[in-house]
Amino acid sequence: MAINLHIPARDAIFPVAGIRIGTAEAGIRKAGRRDLTVLLLDADTSVAGVFTRNRFRAAPVQVCEAHLAGGQNIRALVINTGNANAGTGASGLQASHDTCQALADALQLQPQQILPFSTGVILEPLPVDRLIAALPAALADVQPDHWFEAAHSIMTTDTQPKIHSQQLDLGGTTVTITGISKGAGMIRPNMATMLGYLATDAGLAPALLQALTRQIADQSFNRITVDGDTSTNDSFIIMATGASGVRIESAQDPRYAPLAQALTDAARDLAQKIVRDAEGATKFMTIQVEQATNTQEALKIAYAIAHSPLVKTAFYASDPNLGRILAAIGYAGVDDLDVSRLTLWLGDVQVATQGGRDPNYREEDGQRIMAQPEILVRVALGRGDVTDTVYTCDFSHDYVSINADYRS
Structure with missing residues (x-):
């Protein structure tokens, strides 16, 4: 679809x-x-x-x-x-x-x-x-x-x-x-x-x-x-x-x-x-990383989020298990990242600030955004003035079926 x-x-x-x-x-x-x-x-x-x-x-x-x-x-x-x-x-x-x-x-x-x-x-x-x-x-x-x-x-x-x-x-x-x-x-x-x-x-x-x-x-x-x-x-x-x-x-x-x-x-x-039109996709996701020191750093983090099977399957299920995004940011390879300066948004909902859950965040707000067919994920690193963007999608059951049957 x-x-x-x-x-x-x-x-x-x-x-x-x-x-x-x-x-x-x-x-x-x-x-x-x-x-x-x-x-x-x-x-x-x-x-x-x-x-x-x-x-x-x-x-x-x-x-x-x-x-x-x-x-x-x-x-x-x-x-x-x-x-x-x-x-x-x-x-x-x-x-x-x-x-x-x-x-x-x-x-x-x-x-x-x-x-x-x-x-x-x-x-x-x-x-x-x-x-x-x-x-x-x-x-x-x-x-x-x-x-x-x-x-x-x-x-x-x-x-x-x-x-x-x-x-x-x-x-x-x-x-x-x-x-x-x-x-x-x-x-x-x-x-x-x-x-x-x-x-x-x-x-x-x-x-x-x-x-x-x-x-x-x-x-x-x-x-x-x-x-x-x-x-x-x-x-x-x-x-x-x-x-x-x-x-x-x-x-x-x-x-x-x-x-x-x-x-x-x-x-x-x-x-x-x-x-x-990706294989089995049901959600189109824009991953925008802001306040990076350079493009390479921004893309490392954007792709870590975009490639994570745990993030992609959570989005498919509309499950706001958003700690998976923080985990992906953490292993992206920006070794000197100060997570206490990081802010995360899901659409217009602020999810995390100063390295932890935003005190005003409610899970039903996250679920409302994740149920939409197009979703913006914004990450502000608090390190510089570079912004870059990657476009990706979720992983569904159909992705596995399509690739399992590709030569049939």
């Missing part, structure tokens, strides 16, 4: 000039569903990406990194679901290269101009022959307005498609931003187990776009967690076609800041939608 996840109406999903999208049924894992997606990019589109830090990086991740580093003009993306092509060794790398070669041949491009992506079951060979055989159907399906279809095609255990679309005025020119993402389990920063694709018809210099992509990832997809697992295939791509006529070469351009903010907001929305 997705938690307050907004899916825009079709007429509110704006095509991005310079990008066409097609989907097809390849039968990668299950028959009768569209599991192959291609995105075709106009020439001179700037493309940047950030990827998982898992040492078992999937074959397509390795190929994407190499192709982006090669400096050639990226002209197409190809995405399959149902099989991660991870833990597949040399044969998996060859499958990714064969995919790129096949799509490049169809488009009269070089294979280094193709970025491949996979998501699904790890440690199983990719049925690359089925993937390649379905490429003509995907190419025959390409249209500028197929973002909605693509959002469905890249889903795995997701129950809802994740889409964001908006337009903004940039120096008198209307600029479009549209993106999709997928992910529901194995969600943790660096990055979350997810695929995210964000596009704009504004133009950005390649080096500027790469720096911005890393910055945006840190403020969005690297601020979500479901279960603390970092996957093998995580990828976040931003594409800037320049088809609107807007071209930004430096961060000093007055149009850069509003565009960067809009892209960050779009990525944050796509990231939060992953948590809202």
Whole structure:
């Protein structure tokens, strides 16, 4: 059950000039569903990406990194679901290269101009022959307005498609931003187990776009967690076609800041939608740590709370067993933390102060907040002026069932 996840109406999903999208049924894992997606990019589109830090990086991740580093003009993306092509060794790398070669041949491009992506079951060979055989159907399906279809095609255990679309005025020119993402389990920063694709018809210099992509990832997809697992295939791509006529070469351009903010907001929305549709989730939780001395300290404490199975199951049960939050704060690794200066709020209810239970706190007030579908947990450390935020969810019986039956 997705938690307050907004899916825009079709007429509110704006095509991005310079990008066409097609989907097809390849039968990668299950028959009768569209599991192959291609995105075709106009020439001179700037493309940047950030990827998982898992040492078992999937074959397509390795190929994407190499192709982006090669400096050639990226002209197409190809995405399959149902099989991660991870833990597949040399044969998996060859499958990714064969995919790129096949799509490049169809488009009269070089294979280094193709970025491949996979998501699904790890440690199983990719049925690359089925993937390649379905490429003509995907190419025959390409249209500028197929973002909605693509959002469905890249889903795995997701129950809802994740889409964001908006337009903004940039120096008198209307600029479009549209993106999709997928992910529901194995969600943790660096990055979350997810695929995210964000596009704009504004133009950005390649080096500027790469720096911005890393910055945006840190403020969005690297601020979500479901279960603390970092996957093998995580990828976040931003594409800037320049088809609107807007071209930004430096961060000093007055149009850069509003565009960067809009892209960050779009990525944050796509990231939060992953948590809202997390496997078995019934509560969306915002963990905000304030008055920290630095970002690292704030995130240590936020993630300790967000990853705690005891905290997450208490929230699922709407049980205000809030000592579990204090325990998580205490073992987060901030060794010189003075707990006597700490304050804890649950929504608008002050739970703890000066390291102990607030004298005015009543358990029925805590239970009232925990029964809500969206919950804010605020922790003030009394140490500095840094604030950071992590988004997470509860653990339910369904989380266990979904992951126990994942390959069924």
